[in-house]
Amino acid sequence: MTLTDTQTTPVPADLPADLLDLDARDPLAHKRAEFLLPAGVVYLDGNSLGPLHRSVPERIERVLRGEWGEGLIRSWTANAEAALDWMALPDRVAAKIARLIGARPHEVAVGDSTSVNLFKALAAALALVPDRRVILTDADNFPTDLYVAQGLNALLGGRYELRRVPNTEIAAHLSLEIAVTLLTEVDYRTGRRLDLAGLSAQAREHGALTVWDLAHSAGAFEVDLNGAGADFAVGCGYKYLNGGPGAPAFLFVAERHHAGAPVALSGWMGHADPFEMARDFVPAPGARRFVPGTPQVLSLSALDAALDAFEGVEMAELRAKSLSLTDTFIGLMEPLCAAHGLMLVTPRAHAQRGSQVSYRAPDAQAVMRRLVERGVIGDFRTPDILRFGFTPLYHSHADVWRAVQGIRAVLEGQTP
Amino acid sequence: MTLTDTQTTPVPADLPADLLDLDARDPLAHKRAEFLLPAGVVYLDGNSLGPLHRSVPERIERVLRGEWGEGLIRSWTANAEAALDWMALPDRVAAKIARLIGARPHEVAVGDSTSVNLFKALAAALALVPDRRVILTDADNFPTDLYVAQGLNALLGGRYELRRVPNTEIAAHLSLEIAVTLLTEVDYRTGRRLDLAGLSAQAREHGALTVWDLAHSAGAFEVDLNGAGADFAVGCGYKYLNGGPGAPAFLFVAERHHAGAPVALSGWMGHADPFEMARDFVPAPGARRFVPGTPQVLSLSALDAALDAFEGVEMAELRAKSLSLTDTFIGLMEPLCAAHGLMLVTPRAHAQRGSQVSYRAPDAQAVMRRLVERGVIGDFRTPDILRFGFTPLYHSHADVWRAVQGIRAVLEGQTP
The missing domain is CATH 3.90.1150.10 (Aspartate Aminotransferase, domain 1)
Structure with a gap:
């Protein structure tokens, strides 16, 4: 073949x-x-792993032999004026994804896995609603969403209840008890799409924050997070965005939460000035503060190239x-x-x-x-x-x- | 050039x-x-970004066009008998790293960034010493180590004290108050190497657990974690291991902690049977349970190929x-x-x-x-x-x- x-x-x-x-x-x-x-082949599994975009092999060859092999450590900052430096690569990818999900570029951080980003989003959201104890989720949510909530809850001493209800009954279960709704817009099994705008509005009316999983949404159809007033969202780089197996994921944090949402996973690359090597964490402006470690340059470059498929679409x-x-x-x-x-x-x-x-x-x-x-x-x-x-x-x-x-x-x- | x-x-x-x-x-x-x-060029910065190993471009080309492009979703499980399936790729890389750091293969998990792995290690270690409240660290520790501790502590309600002392005085500050020592074996600025075995033994005598950062150790010289009785360790894939910019990092969890250490970042790929899609998290055997998300195949493949440089060394x-x-x-x-x-x-x-x-x-x-x-x-x-x-x-x-x-x-x- x-x-x-x-x-x-x-x-x-x-x-x-x-x-x-x-x-x-x-x-x-x-x-x-x-x-x-x-x-x-008729490939009807791009919702699990998107196929190879024509621009990716060439881009990766350039990254490997040119940027890494020849440029070495200098490539972190070299050619910034041509938008080729590695330091700003996550921001460039974030800007491309932002357009697809109705976000502003500085509201999107790219890096880590969807699971890790869910953890960050849920930790931040729960901290913003300190007096409530229920996480409302879909009983048939994608497993990692449930496991992340379980792990975080155990870390926090088990003080939350993970309330799992059928995804057709989310609205009926909204109440003043709910701290956060943790929902996947499109069910990975049935393909059922929830009403992201409607549920976000209803959650807001009940004083709950929303964490949306866009794994089967981003790149599949238009998403308008800010139009819906969503609070947090995460999504996957390797499904409809075609970033390749295990591609970095993304995290959306609405601008209104930037100042208040704590960064649980704080690391040097989320610092306002990583190379100041300061002893205390001072968050970078915007959502980038939420990615703690060194950008995954190879995988990010593949995702960056693949995202050009959406140009002009x-x-x-x-x-x-x-x-x-x-x-x-x-x-x-x-x-x-x-x-x-x-x-x-x-x-x-x-x-x-x-x-x-x-x-x-x-x-x-x-x-x-x-x-x-x-x-x-x-x-x-x-x-x-x-x-x-x-x-x-x-x-x-x-x-x-x-x-x-x-x-x-x-x-x-x-x-x- | x-x-x-x-x-x-x-x-x-x-x-x-x-x-x-x-x-x-x-x-x-x-x-x-x-x-x-x-x-x-005389490249004296392999401790920041290792150079390109000859085997990497060819391997990545094969992964891109062959495994991703042609194999598509099938490559997650295809050719497992030839050790080419993506599912077990993190385990194969873990086994190569284990040899370099004195660990058994199932004690090493590969994936995520060093910062994220530090978070997991510290969260697990603190949970194992529930009655103590002090994290002892090097005042000049690499910033991300300090920031991760700060972020985790804030998430846990600020109940810990991060005690920062000069790295020449760690032993003198060990006491029955200390829950965990969070130390980098080799100081990123001065190049001073701490006595990993001695400090691990002294920490143990005081009932404290050890979290070692091997960023400037793994691949630089022999490390013997099990010989030292270390509890947890993390390390970087892109320095002396030459895995490429932003390469996946690793996490060591001593076997004796596998049963007891909670998995704070629990996700589907750390589940005992990811495709069972069960509603509750059941950890995979060994350290692999600590990597929640989908393996970063491109970056892992580069690291896997680069690690062959250590074959026979x-x-x-x-x-x-x-x-x-x-x-x-x-x-x-x-x-x-x-x-x-x-x-x-x-x-x-x-x-x-x-x-x-x-x-x-x-x-x-x-x-x-x-x-x-x-x-x-x-x-x-x-x-x-x-x-x-x-x-x-x-x-x-x-x-x-x-x-x-x-x-x-x-x-x-x-x-x-």
């Missing part, structure tokens, strides 16, 4: 005219050529195409669901849908294994979920068609 | 015979060719050469110190010396700037320190000679 120019993938001969037409009118069709994908256009792709998929899958006992668990209502489609299915794990062998790469999620991610930057309606043909073949027991 | 095969660097015509002889008998001389360094041999290099440097610098007002701040006693040599110097910042312009790359450290790191894997005594010639020229005001 070799990496291929995805533009050359032939259009299936049996592609229905309406799908052919949708692809012909796709304003994002030109972005597809920016990604390197293996030939013969209107997020509303991205969202429209995402909905068109998932609508098409849901429609084409309907007869297969009826015949093979699959149950759609992703909401049909657009407002409640992320950029993935999931089904409960008999033998889901075995079905996904056979799909992957056939080159239709989605995800199995325990206990019985088939999950398919759609990414408008590199998927066409023809890909949706190909995927459904592959799924049909597997469900009907055809050998590849 | 281009990267060069360092083997081809010509021997200076005026190199004294004794230095020529030391290089001729150097059992590590063959390692030099494994590193790519810019022509015309006897750490005692490395240490002997390090001392020979620093002795030679100190000796050659003596007349310059006398003539130009430099004061050696690195101990002459071998047992008290790391792998760097530092001087207090008038106009140190300007002197270092001119040295760097001349191709002798060391570090300025506030307020008046010139710092030169020696790394036996790629330095020769001829490099020491070249460096001193460069320093002489700068001190005597010659233009390059």
